[in-house]
Amino acid sequence: MATYLLKTEPSDYCFADLQKAGTCRWDGVSNAAALIAMRSMRKGDEVLVYHTGDEKAVVGLAKVTSDPFEDPEQPGKTAKGEPKFAVVTLAPVAAAKSRVTLAAIKADPRFKEFPLVTQGRLSVMAVGKTLDRLLRKMAGLPG
DNA sequence: GCCAACGTTGGC
DNA sequence: GCCAACGTTGGC
Numbered sequence A: 001m002a003t004y005l006l007k008t009e010p011s012d013y014c015f016a017d018l019q020k021a022g023t024c025r026w027d028g029v030s031n032a033a034a035l036i037a038m039r040s041m042r043k044g045d046e047v048l049v050y051h052t053g054d055e056k057a058v059v060g061l062a063k064v065t066s067d068p069f070e071d072p073e074q075p076g077k078t079a080k081g082e083p084k085f086a087v088v089t090l091a092p093v094a095a096a097k098s099r100v101t102l103a104a105i106k107a108d109p110r111f112k113e114f115p116l117v118t119q120g121r122l123s124v125m126a127v128g129k130t131l132d133r134l135l136r137k138m139a140g141l142p143g
Numbered sequence B, C: 001g002c003c004a005a006c007g008t009t010g011g012c
Helices: A015-021 A032-039 A102-107 A129-139
Strands: A003-008 A024-026 A046-051 A057-064 A086-101 A124-127
Touching: A003 A057, A015 A024, A015 A046, A015 A057, A015 A086, A032 A086, A032 A124, A046 A129, A057 A129, A086 A102, A086 A129, A124 A129
Parallel strands: A003 A046
Antiparallel strands: A003 A124, A024 A086, A046 A057, A057 A086
16 A cells, blocks of 8 residues: 655645545646656555645645546546546545644655655655655654 | 747745 | 746747
């Protein structure tokens, strides 16, 4: 089971909205690198939710409740037959007991190659096992 | 197919 | 509000 990190602008769609709704379809991803990560997700994977804007912190954990599928609003396949604009559905797992800020992540040398730091504009990325464990520990999230 | 111009994102 | 980074678009 893999873990990913998803960025969102909290004024647009925040972790609290997901907790309130109980489920959501994570769409709107159009960046090529981010879509590759979306397509590699599988049902049962987990995602750390990161808020950009004023918060700039990991705020919660959610579960991927579907395999990637075509965005009904933008259907289409890639040359490989994968969904062009891949989306998944999510369900909330837990809010972070302690939000892990971007500043804290940047201050820790173990994150120096983490895409959140090195590729500021990437909105969906896989999180390796080591950093996943570390982030969950820092956030007070279940492992 | 290359490259310049432009737009968008996100941190400061 | 500004600026840097980077992706995308459009002309050639």
